[in-house]
Amino acid sequence: MRAMARALPSLLLRLLLTSTPGALGTNPGLVARITDKGLEYVAREGSVVLQRELLRITLPDFTGDFKIKPFGRGHFEFHSLSIHSCELRGSALTPLPGQGLSLTISDSFIRVQGEWKVRKAFVLLSPAADSKTRIQARLHGSFDVQVKGITISVNLVLGREPSGRPTVTAPGCSSHIRDVEVDISGDLGWLLNLFHNKIESRFRRVLESKICEMLQNSVTSDLQPYLQTLPVKTKIDSFAGIDYSLMEAPRATAQMLDVMFKGEIFNRDHYSPVSFLAPVMSLPEQYNRMVYFAISDYVFNTASMVYHEAGFLNFSITDDMVPPGSNIRLTTKSFRPFVPRLARLYPNMNLELQGAMASAPFLNFSPGNLSLTPLMEIEAFVLLPSSAKEPVFQLVVATNISAMLTFNTSKITGFLKPGKIQVELKESKVGVFNVELLEALLNYYILNTLYPKVNGKLAEGFPLPLLKDIRLYDPVLEIHKDFLFLGTNLQYVRA
Known part of the structure; x- marks a missing residue:
């Protein structure tokens, strides 16, 4: 009996976790509050x-x-x-x-x-x-x-x-x-x-x-x-969509009506559940606008996972992409002054840098501030005469990025402001060398190619869950811990 009594709490916990699979993940990613x-x-x-x-x-x-x-x-x-x-x-x-x-x-x-x-x-x-x-x-x-x-x-x-x-x-x-x-x-x-x-x-x-x-x-x-015109699953682009299915019936209280949406961005070709949960959002008591949207970091971070898994943030830099006036070229000859062994082992050959995010960069919400701390891994290859690629060294690139979110009549859009990058040598087959000379090259590429690519995607935005012919105007944006709070007014545009 004592053994049974000791085992009972553990058994109950396991039953709770297994018999209600959605119990731990029932927080909405987005809440629309109609005042x-x-x-x-x-x-x-x-x-x-x-x-x-x-x-x-x-x-x-x-x-x-x-x-x-x-x-x-x-x-x-x-x-x-x-x-x-x-x-x-x-x-x-x-x-x-x-x-x-x-x-x-x-x-x-x-x-x-x-x-x-x-x-x-x-x-x-x-x-x-x-x-x-x-x-x-x-x-x-x-x-x-x-x-x-x-x-x-x-x-x-x-x-x-x-x-x-x-x-x-x-x-x-x-x-x-x-x-x-x-x-x-x-x-x-x-x-x-x-x-x-x-x-x-x-x-x-x-x-x-x-x-x-x-x-x-x-x-x-x-x-x-x-x-029924309220979108449930909406296409964002060729491989991403957003799930705006209701998690429960709209909830009416004394002063408002809350609608809870899943708010998960997913890969349209093969859906796989995310490994993290939406946070609990404590919405401010505000009633100056007709409707408020509380959009949790869950929405943005599921987007980051989808685009990361699709390789959207991967990149490759070759010498023909380096500006003509650059002091450093992606050739073994150009690397001779600071990596002499590289030039001896692979004389007069071109290099290629292949970069990828170490993991999906998550957007951090804190009062009044949005930021990311992405970590990139870059591997350098020598392009051999046989067309094979020989790995020679690996770099780790870290940076702090601030983000801005904006709003139009139906979408949330974004823009990234780059921070200074820091480059470290992770592994080398050609000896230890100073990577500072590479920072300028990587900064140029990231500022002129990678950021514009990402900001172009963010400018397309993702749609808010709106009924047909509804437009939003007069917005007010606030950043809270774990969520964005958007207040706006409604307008029904008659056909």
Whole structure:
């Protein structure tokens, strides 16, 4: 029993680590936080869409019978009903903790127009025959309905598909109309106005039902497909892509809506999981912008791994790449003054320097600062007359690099500022020598070839997870420990 008791904590730990393989890696690489300002903007834009949808509603005809003394019985029909104009006011979109969002529209107005017709039986007395004659009269006219004080409320439940795309449903809706005023014109308009309360009650029930039906249909047919435009896996270039799948359903709290994305850059040809985890990000409490993006170093460092593994940062320097006016050439003759043995063993031959990063250079985030400390390994080869390459020495090149990140309407871009390089001799088959003369050559190549290549790639940037037709503007960038914090406003660009 004692042995079992001692083994139990270890067993539980192993079970936790093995039975929940994603438990240790569930931190998002990127978080999009929509503030109350952002939700206000979305509500305004949404009300424009709903207003357009309301104008397309087909209202059903409705009929009824009436009996009014001394006119007797009759049958009325309202048809060709259409919403002529509408104005949705007071729209609000607020977080619904644990579910998603609550949409409310209040104090709105609709005007409905249409046609009416009445079939009325008139009874006439004939004095001569002392008899009665029944005459059927068919009369018609138009009507105008003013619908005031409309209030609509619907809960939008947000979820996540297995593919990582967002979902939305509207399981329940309620609408209320405060006042309906019907103005009926025509030959018997005055007659229909006698029981306008009944007609107005029917209009109220029809419109309340149709408004909710329209809104729920719009969520299914318009909003859900629109959410599907959020990119899940986006191409960056010929061999890299970014995974923006949702890690869970969007999380609503009292003041905001947080959307957690995986934010991992991957090799499009063969995906392999990275060996490190995204850090925990503590987002600042800021609400001046409509949306904030917290982009962890995980995103940038997975990119570094992909490009490093693809050999993007590898390079080769030969003598034909050295500037004509350089004091040092990549030939054994030029190396004679400081590596005499090299010139004796390989007289009048060309050299080639092959460089590669010792490991993927990771971007370091600290408050207000971005930096890298890449370590390069360079191997020198003699190009033999047989076209074979003979290794002769190895160098280690270290440098400190500062980085700048910038933003355009949809992408994060970057730029590296080079630091001074330090070169050390790691191994030599031609004796120990001073490498300072090589620093100038390597500095020239790195500044004029390698950095422009890397900065060209960084200038292409990587896209942020945005819905279709959304543009960002008025950005504010902050650098925090382990993540970049971008605040910006939204604009929906209508096609």
